[in-house]
Amino acid sequence: MEDLQDELRGIFGDERTLTDDADLFAYSRDATPGEMVPPVAVVRPATTVEVSTLLALCNSRRVPVVFRGAGSSLSGSSTPSPGCIVVDFRDMNKVLEVDKANRLVVTQPGITFAALNRILEKHGLLFPPGPSSGEVCTIGGMVANNASGIGAVKYGVTADYVQQLEVVLADGEVFRIGTRAMKSSAGPDLCQLFVGSEGTLGAITEVTLRLRRLPGYYRTMLVGFKKSQDAASSAISLVQNGEPPCGLEYMDRKTLDLVRHGTDLEFGECGAVLLVEYSGYTAGEVKRDEGRANDILSENKPVFTKQAADARERESLWEARRAAYPAMARACTAPIIGDVVVPVSEFAEALVDFEATADRHDVPTAFFGHVGDGNIHPVTLTDGEDDGAMRRAQQVHGDIVRLAQGMGGTSTGEHGIGTTKNRFFAAEYGGNMRLVRDLKKTLDPNGILNPGKMEG
Amino acid sequence: MTGNDGDYREGVLRCIRCGYCTPGCPILEHLRWEGAGPRGKMMILRAMHDGHLDAGQNVLERLAQCTTCGHCQEGCVTGLDVSSVFEAARYDLAQRGLLLDAHREMGKRVRDTNNPYGESAGHFPKGDDESMDALFIGCTYRYRRPRAFEAIERLAPRLGIATVSEEVCCGSPLLRTGQRELACEFARRNFEVFSDYRKIVTTCAGCAITLTRDYPKMGFEMPVTELTGYLLDRGDLDLKLDEPVKLAYHDPCHLGRGLDVYEEPRMLLGSVENLELVEMETRLSDSTCCGGGGGVASGFPELSAMMAKKRVAEAKKTGADGIVTSCPLCANNLSKGGEMKVLDVWEVMDMAISEND
Numbered sequence: 001m002e003d004l005q006d007e008l009r010g011i012f013g014d015e016r017t018l019t020d021d022a023d024l025f026a027y028s029r030d031a032t033p034g035e036m037v038p039p040v041a042v043v044r045p046a047t048t049v050e051v052s053t054l055l056a057l058c059n060s061r062r063v064p065v066v067f068r069g070a071g072s073s074l075s076g077s078s079t080p081s082p083g084c085i086v087v088d089f090r091d092m093n094k095v096l097e098v099d100k101a102n103r104l105v106v107t108q109p110g111i112t113f114a115a116l117n118r119i120l121e122k123h124g125l126l127f128p129p130g131p132s133s134g135e136v137c138t139i140g141g142m143v144a145n146n147a148s149g150i151g152a153v154k155y156g157v158t159a160d161y162v163q164q165l166e167v168v169l170a171d172g173e174v175f176r177i178g179t180r181a182m183k184s185s186a187g188p189d190l191c192q193l194f195v196g197s198e199g200t201l202g203a204i205t206e207v208t209l210r211l212r213r214l215p216g217y218y219r220t221m222l223v224g225f226k227k228s229q230d231a232a233s234s235a236i237s238l239v240q241n242g243e244p245p246c247g248l249e250y251m252d253r254k255t256l257d258l259v260r261h262g263t264d265l266e267f268g269e270c271g272a273v274l275l276v277e278y279s280g281y282t283a284g285e286v287k288r289d290e291g292r293a294n295d296i297l298s299e300n301k302p303v304f305t306k307q308a309a310d311a312r313e314r315e316s317l318w319e320a321r322r323a324a325y326p327a328m329a330r331a332c333t334a335p336i337i338g339d340v341v342v343p344v345s346e347f348a349e350a351l352v353d354f355e356a357t358a359d360r361h362d363v364p365t366a367f368f369g370h371v372g373d374g375n376i377h378p379v380t381l382t383d384g385e386d387d388g389a390m391r392r393a394q395q396v397h398g399d400i401v402r403l404a405q406g407m408g409g410t411s412t413g414e415h416g417i418g419t420t421k422n423r424f425f426a427a428e429y430g431g432n433m434r435l436v437r438d439l440k441k442t443l444d445p446n447g448i449l450n451p452g453k454m455e456g
Numbered sequence: 457m458t459g460n461d462g463d464y465r466e467g468v469l470r471c472i473r474c475g476y477c478t479p480g481c482p483i484l485e486h487l488r489w490e491g492a493g494p495r496g497k498m499m500i501l502r503a504m505h506d507g508h509l510d511a512g513q514n515v516l517e518r519l520a521q522c523t524t525c526g527h528c529q530e531g532c533v534t535g536l537d538v539s540s541v542f543e544a545a546r547y548d549l550a551q552r553g554l555l556l557d558a559h560r561e562m563g564k565r566v567r568d569t570n571n572p573y574g575e576s577a578g579h580f581p582k583g584d585d586e587s588m589d590a591l592f593i594g595c596t597y598r599y600r601r602p603r604a605f606e607a608i609e610r611l612a613p614r615l616g617i618a619t620v621s622e623e624v625c626c627g628s629p630l631l632r633t634g635q636r637e638l639a640c641e642f643a644r645r646n647f648e649v650f651s652d653y654r655k656i657v658t659t660c661a662g663c664a665i666t667l668t669r670d671y672p673k674m675g676f677e678m679p680v681t682e683l684t685g686y687l688l689d690r691g692d693l694d695l696k697l698d699e700p701v702k703l704a705y706h707d708p709c710h711l712g713r714g715l716d717v718y719e720e721p722r723m724l725l726g727s728v729e730n731l732e733l734v735e736m737e738t739r740l741s742d743s744t745c746c747g748g749g750g751g752v753a754s755g756f757p758e759l760s761a762m763m764a765k766k767r768v769a770e771a772k773k774t775g776a777d778g779i780v781t782s783c784p785l786c787a788n789n790l791s792k793g794g795e796m797k798v799l800d801v802w803e804v805m806d807m808a809i810s811e812n813d
Contacts, residue, residue, distance in 0.1 A: 018489060020514050021514065022503075022509060022512070022515045022518055023489060023490075023491040023496075023514070025499055025502075025503035025508065026489070026490040026495075026496030026497070026499045026500055026518075027490050027496075027499075028499060028503065029473055030473065031472065031473045031474050031475060033472075036499070036502065036503055036506065036508060038503075038508075042489070042490075070475050070478075071473070071475060071490070071495075072474060072475045088489075088490065090488055091488060135476065135479050136474070136475040136476055136478060136479060325533065326476075326534070329472050329474070329533050329534045330533070330534050330535055333470065384469075
């Protein structure tokens with residue numbers, strides 16, 4: 001071990017190599033509940049060459065490596081594997097190029113989503129997927145997890161924006177894959193192999209993203225419905241008819257009660273709300289979309305509609321939505337958040353089944369999420385010290401995932417497989433697991449990259 | 457919630473490691489390792505709690521690398537008082553005999569000389585003995601900001617406010633470094649000489665948060681108010697500088713995020729004729745720490761100086777002639793950060809209050 005640590009210091013210097021026990025424990029988990037697994041070392045590369053040298057070394061020694069952006073994974077993707085070296089990409093956080101003419105940005109992986117967009121905003125550009133953890137999560141992590149968020153219903157997910165990647169494979173070889181051209185049919189899109197691969201196939205050391213023009217106009221409304229089914233049906237109609245909103249969020253009554261606790265927010269007597277937003281480049285465009293949405297929503301007789309009159313009110317509505325998970329984290333000691341997606345047309349039925357599942361296991365569960373793309377986050381509100389409740393909570397999540405998969409959905413829309421959904425991965429991929437395992441074997445024959453994750 | 461009245465463990469168990477506390481942590485920004493930031497510290501404490509890690513010098517150093525600026529708390533989704541959790545953990549380590557040498561020596565100086573600087577008592581300004589409002593001056597003004605101290609001496613009687621020569625260290629540097637019992641002794645001594653006053657006006661942000669938030673937890677409730685709000689409430693000051701000057705306002709962490717005092721200093725300074733007050737890029741609840749608090753200046757002077765330099769660089773970008781703040785500890789530390797004039801509120805008041813007030 002000591003000679004490995006010496007070799008690491010030879011690559012990264014003392015300042016960027018960490019071997020002290022207390023410091024290693026700081027890296028021993030990501031945001032996923034579970035055991036603490038300290039790595040044997042942490043390194044902080046500044047260049048692709050350093051990453052390449054590291055991987056070549058680790059490959060030759062069969063030392064596992066786990067990549068870490070912000071460590072904000074909710075599925076265990078960046079939890080250390082036993083005996084591993086953690087690669088902290090914090091220092092590789094520079095924007096290398098903003099190509100306004102082609103609406104591209106080239107960036108290192110360690111920059112956060114929010115910091116990148118603050119730079120892009122000055123150029124009238126936007127990288128839109130919009131994860132709620134945007135102030136914290138990094139671009140590298142977003143690519144590795146194919147992250148998305150509030151904006152996905154209109155703008156799509158991270159995968160839709162990846163043009164090029166620089167990746168370092170397990171043996172240290174560096175590849176630049178993809179194209180800056182807007183489209184290409186020159187062979188398979190190799191970038192998509194690495195998007196969502198959660199660090200199991202290679203290190204992402206540079207990302208070229210396609211961008212959107214920053215919209216200048218928004219219309220935002222909070223719509224309350226007596227029953228959750230009315231909200232769900234309305235959401236499906238909105239997506240199926242007309243221009244999709246840029247945000248279509250669902251919050252059930254339990255979520256609302258938690259969000260309003262300790263605030264002056266009021267949601268009336270509704271069973272659920274939708275937060276609907278349209279974005280565009282002219283005032284007329286968003287007003288038209290909003291009008292169309294109101295017509296659709298009125299068919300399910302909302303109990304209230306609150307239109308944001310200005311930017312300040314818009315922000316306060318979104319603040320309420322962003323307060324959902326924090327409110328749950330305050331309400332119990334061990335919230336577990338699920339991430340299922342069902343085809344949008346199945347959402348209303350799925351919600352009935354999911355709620356029934358939680359009731360059957362007697363686990364208080366709140367439901368909120370990106371209903372516009374069929375992505376719901378069930379959150380079991382349990383006490384981490386109550387083993388029985390935690391077991392039942394895991395059963396709730398397991399049953400909900402199986403229900404979603406049965407409807408043609410998926411166990412995870414944006415949080416990734418990591419360790420927490422390994423048990424669902426094989427069922428979801430079925431016979432395709434052979435392809436996944438063959439790919440892994442080809443690109444990482446010694447199995448050093450993020451072992452224990454996405455294994456099915 | 458945990459704090460200087462409690463155990464750190466409850467806070468550590470509530471942390472969900474989301475990382476929302478990390479943006480804006482000045483220590484993390486400078487040192488770059490996860491353990492330098494609040495989430496990493498929570499993980500280290502969790503490892504101790506779960507029995508994976510023994511308390512030792514390394515744990516102590518990580519924990520000591522925090523100015524208790526409170527920026528992390530602004531982002532914490534579970535509503536943790538993160539600084540208080542770390543202070544409580546420091547107390548826990550101190551109980552096991554773990555204390556940085558610099559902090560141990562500081563505690564000894566407080567015990568021996570009633571102030572963290574080891575200075576002998578010296579001259580004390582005389583105020584208005586008839587007043588039922590008393591000034592809590594604070595050690596940093598007394599021993600490290602001579603110009604401001606002279607300003608207090610000139611202004612206290614004119615403002616009609618008493619001074620209390622038996623004043624001793626408020627205990628803030630002791631509380632921030634885990635020396636709780638000693639802090640309590642000093643709190644009791646201050647309580648005995650101040651508690652009969654109708655109002656105690658603090659001038660240092662560190663003293664302000666200590667007397668307002670921490671003293672009640674130790675059983676010493678006093679009617680505390682901070683200086684700029686007190687002066688504004690008077691409404692009778694005619695403030696004018698002889699020459700125009702542009703100053704960038706630095707929000708002291710313990711006054712701003714700690715006590716939610718943002719407007720009063722701005723309104724007071726904004727009312728001074730010929731003073732143009734400008735804002736830095738990070739301000740109000742997003743303000744960047746000067747690097748002076750939490751025991752970091754004494755424990756990690758290089759780190760503290762780097763933080764001061766960064767803040768001064770931010771002030772320079774505004775085009776201001778200097779910095780003004782409402783905390784002598786901030787003023788002191790920022791003075792180390794580069795070639796920029798640093799004033800605090802007392803100095804500005806001294807220059808601005810007319811002879812007729």
